[in-house]
Structure formats: structure tokens, C-alpha cells
Amino acid sequence: MDYLRVTSEVELxxxxxxxxAVFLAGGTDLLVKMRAGALRPRLLVDAARVxxxxxxxxxxxxxxxxxxxxxxxxxxxxxxRRDYPLLAAVLHSLGSVQIRNRATLGGNLAxxxxxxxxxxxxxxxxxxxxxxxxxxxRTLDVSEFVRGPRRxxxxxxxxxxxxxxxAPRSDWVPFFHxxxxxxxxxxxxxxxGGLLAERDGVIVDVRVVAGSVAPAPLRLHPVEDLVVGRPVxxxxxxxxxxxxxxxxxxxxDVRASAPYRRDVIGDLVARFLRxxxxxxxxxxxP
Amino acid sequence: xxxxxxxxxxxxxxxxxxxxxLLDVLRxxxxxxxxxxxxxxxxxxxxxxxxxxxxxxxxxxxAPQADGCEITTIEGIADGPxxxxxxxxxxxxxxxxxxxxTPGFVMSAYALLRANRSPTDDxxxxxLEGNLCRCTGYAKILAAVRRAAARLALKPDSEHxxxxx
Numbered sequence: 001m002d003y004l005r006v007t008s009e010v011e012l013x014x015x016x017x018x019x020x021a022v023f024l025a026g027g028t029d030l031l032v033k034m035r036a037g038a039l040r041p042r043l044l045v046d047a048a049r050v051x052x053x054x055x056x057x058x059x060x061x062x063x064x065x066x067x068x069x070x071x072x073x074x075x076x077x078x079x080x081r082r083d084y085p086l087l088a089a090v091l092h093s094l095g096s097v098q099i100r101n102r103a104t105l106g107g108n109l110a111x112x113x114x115x116x117x118x119x120x121x122x123x124x125x126x127x128x129x130x131x132x133x134x135x136x137x138r139t140l141d142v143s144e145f146v147r148g149p150r151r152x153x154x155x156x157x158x159x160x161x162x163x164x165x166x167a168p169r170s171d172w173v174p175f176f177h178x179x180x181x182x183x184x185x186x187x188x189x190x191x192x193g194g195l196l197a198e199r200d201g202v203i204v205d206v207r208v209v210a211g212s213v214a215p216a217p218l219r220l221h222p223v224e225d226l227v228v229g230r231p232v233x234x235x236x237x238x239x240x241x242x243x244x245x246x247x248x249x250x251x252x253d254v255r256a257s258a259p260y261r262r263d264v265i266g267d268l269v270a271r272f273l274r275x276x277x278x279x280x281x282x283x284x285x286p
Numbered sequence: 287x288x289x290x291x292x293x294x295x296x297x298x299x300x301x302x303x304x305x306x307x308l309l310d311v312l313r314x315x316x317x318x319x320x321x322x323x324x325x326x327x328x329x330x331x332x333x334x335x336x337x338x339x340x341x342x343x344x345x346x347x348x349a350p351q352a353d354g355c356e357i358t359t360i361e362g363i364a365d366g367p368x369x370x371x372x373x374x375x376x377x378x379x380x381x382x383x384x385x386x387x388t389p390g391f392v393m394s395a396y397a398l399l400r401a402n403r404s405p406t407d408d409x410x411x412x413x414l415e416g417n418l419c420r421c422t423g424y425a426k427i428l429a430a431v432r433r434a435a436a437r438l439a440l441k442p443d444s445e446h447x448x449x450x451x
């Protein structure tokens with residue numbers, strides 16, 4: 001195996017045209033795969049010192065996050081703390097300090113795990129991803145980029161340049177809950193992230209995304225369509241839970257069974273609607 | 287290929303395989319065997335070192351990625367024969383049983399206490415989230431970090447931060 005450190009996107013794009021070249025960002029997933037023998041790159045292209053990929057840029061129409069920005073640096077950014085609290089909550093729960101000091105959002109996207117909580121938050125904020133090659137750039141919705149387990153829309157020679165999060169509503173109330181065996185360093189059994197805006201007791205806008213219950217983090221459009229324009233009451237919580245259970249497609253694996261995951265998602269969606277709306281009449285916690 | 291970095295304030299130049307992990311280069315080439323390999327996949331924190339001042343798992347860093355960087359290992363925090371106050375506190379509180387995870391815990395605590403002189407218990411637990419111990423039940427580790435924080439709070443900065451940032 002060869003190793004090449006690049007320091008500019010021009011060098012990076014040229015190196016990625018080599019046969020068998022693999023993009024190395026933080027390495028927190030890649031090195032685990034290499035150790036297990038699941039990945040044997042011919043050439044590792046280390047992009048960690050490409051400065052243009054590490055910038056965060058807070059602009060009136062949203063936040064641009066370089067694909068190579070370390071998660072701890074993303075978490076430390078004022079814009080993320082102030083305007084994207086769901087992303088902050090998700091990143092806090094991702095890996096550990098040691099992992100977040102190396103890992104990047106681009107890596108979380110490219111690794112394409114069904115349990116990628118970072119991706120879940122990007123989808124909730126309607127994020128777009130900018131993909132670049134030597135000759136140009138294209139933009140995709142994050143939800144289009146992640147195609148399934150370990151599958152992305154990346155073409156040969158292409159790399160992730162940045163992630164764009166449009167300016168959020170100022171009245172979004174965030175919610176994130178991950179069910180796993182422990183808080184740190186755990187891969188979710190199931191997770192739900194959501195954003196909710198309410199006016200006069202009625203939900204006026206909502207986003208809800210579920211993790212680890214489908215081939216990729218899944219936006220629960222049926223739940224969103226069901227609850228917009230309605231007040232949060234017991235009936236709504238029950239029907240939204242049922243819609244969430246129907247919308248997901250979990251599998252059995254070492255962490256949990258499919259039926260358990262389905263039930264957890266239903267309960268988390270009800271908890272999201274109750275907590276984010278400040279609703280108190282729903283009885284005991286499901 | 288040749289990589290150069292500073293380890294514990296000393297220059298090091300090592301001939302490595304491009305796929306060599308920093309953990310192995312520290313242990314096998316530089317004989318800094320205080321850094322341990324537990325899981326080898328970033329879950330346990332036994333191999334925690336500071337890379338440019340930040341705690342990372344050295345099992346998940348390739349040696350070439352550390353080229354030009356400043357590295358601190360468990361061997362680099364004592365002042366000659368005098369243990370670092372964090373190490374003293376682990377001894378005094380009995381925050382050690384088998385000891386295999388201890389270097390990693392000490393390095394995570396070291397990174398925390400350099401950034402935050404008076405952490406709350408929640409902040410200590412958050413800083414140690416990437417380190418697993420299978421013996422102690424964590425209570426005495428937490429007590430050791432509290433004790434170290436109290437002791438360091440009484441000292442001027444220069445006495446417990448041997449390497450300049």
C-alpha cells in the first residue's frame with residue numbers, strides 16, 4: 001500500500017484518479033476496516049491537511065461545513081451551537097472525545113452507515129452535499145447521497161467538498177434521542193432526531209428522521225404529513241407512533257430485533273412530539 | 287517512508303511502513319510501551335495519546351498522518367522522577383486495579399485538566415467517555431481526577447504543563 005499526503009484540492013482530485021485510490025479523512029472508520037481486512041487500498045490519499053476542506057463558513061443563507069472539519073471543531077463552532085442545536089446534540093453523542101478529535105462529517109457521510117447519527121441531523125436540516133472532481137462540482141440532497149449500507153452516490157474520482165445546511169427556522173425546537181447500550185461509543189439500536197415548530201398550540205412545521213431502522217437514516221414523511229396543522233394530544237401521539245412504526249424497515253441484528261426497533265421508533269416519535277411541543281397531557285412516558 | 291515528529295519534547299525520525307499504526311511505532315520503534323493496545327478499533331481508549339495537544343486513539347492514526355506533529359505519551363507527563371499530580375492522585379485514590387487502561391485514563395484526564403482547571407463531575411465523565419475500565423467500576427478513577435483537579439488548582443500553570451502548546 002502507498003500513502004500520499006495532499007495539501008490542496010488540485011492535488012487531491014488528481015490523486016483520486018489513480019486506480020485503487022481511497023480518500024483518507026480522519027481514519028476512524030477506515031482504519032478499523034483495514035485492520036479487519038475488509039478494505040485493502042492500493043493508495044491512501046490523506047486529505048486531512050487540505051485547509052480548504054476544513055473551513056466552516058457561516059453565511060446569511062446557511063452554514064457551510066468543510067467535509068474535513070473535525071467533529072470537535074464543528075461542535076465548538078458558535079454557528080452550530082446557536083443555530084443547529086440538533087446537530088450539536090447528535091455530534092455530542094457520536095463516538096468519544098478521541099474519535100471526535102479525528103473524525104469528520106464527510107467521513108460520516110462517506111462511510112454510509114444506517115446508524116450514522118451525524119447524517120440523521122444533516123437530513124433533518126435539509127442539508128445538501130457538494131461533490132467535486134477535477135472538472136467540476138455537483139450538489140445533492142444528503143438524503144439522495146446516502147443510498148444504503150456502505151453505498152453512496154460518490155462516483156469514481158469524486159470527493160465530498162462540503163456540506164451546506166440552509167438557514168434554519170428560528171423557532172425550531174430540537175429533539176434527539178438514541179437508544180443504545182450506553183451513552184458513549186455506542187452504535188444506536190434506534191434513534192430519532194427531529195425539529196418542531198408550533199404556533200398557538202398547533203404544529204406548523206416538523207422534520208423527523210429515524211436512524212438504524214432502514215438501509216440509511218430515514219426521513220419519516222408519513223409522520224410529518226400526519227401531524228402538521230394539528231394540536232399535540234393523546235390521539236395524535238398514538239396515530240403518529242403507529243405511522244412511524246409502519247414507515248420504518250428495521251432488521252434483526254446483534255444489537256436488537258426488528259420488532260423491538262419498530263416499537264422503539266414509535267415510542268421515540270411520541271416522545272419527540274410531546275417534549276418538543278411542551279405537551280404535558282399525554283400521560284406516562286411511553 | 288520516513289516520518290518525523292516530536293514525542294515528549296524530543297525529535298524522532300522513524301522509517302515506517304505507510305500502513306503502520308502510530309501505536310505500533312510508539313511501542314515497537316520508540317519503545318514507549320506505556321501506551322497500551324486494548325481493542326485496536328477505537329472503542330476502549332487504552333492507546334490514548336495527545337496529538338497536537340488533543341486526545342486521540344493512537345490505534346486509529348497511521349504513523350505518516352502524525353508526520354510533523356507534536357505527540358505526548360504517558361511517558362511524557364512526569365517531571366523526571368516526580369510523578370505528575372494526576373498520576374499521584376491515581377495512586378493515592380487507588381484508581382488502578384489491573385492497570386492496563388490506566389495510561390489512557392491519565393492522558394484523557396491530562397487533556398481535560400489542561401483545558402479546564404475546575405471540572406464538574408459531569409465534565410470529568412464526559413472527558414473520560416472514550417476510556418473503558420473493566421476492573422474498578424470507575425468510582426475511584428473519578429475520585430482520582432477530582433483529587434488531581436483540586437491539587438492542580440493550587441499550582442501555577444507552568445508546573446503541570448511540561449510541553450508548550
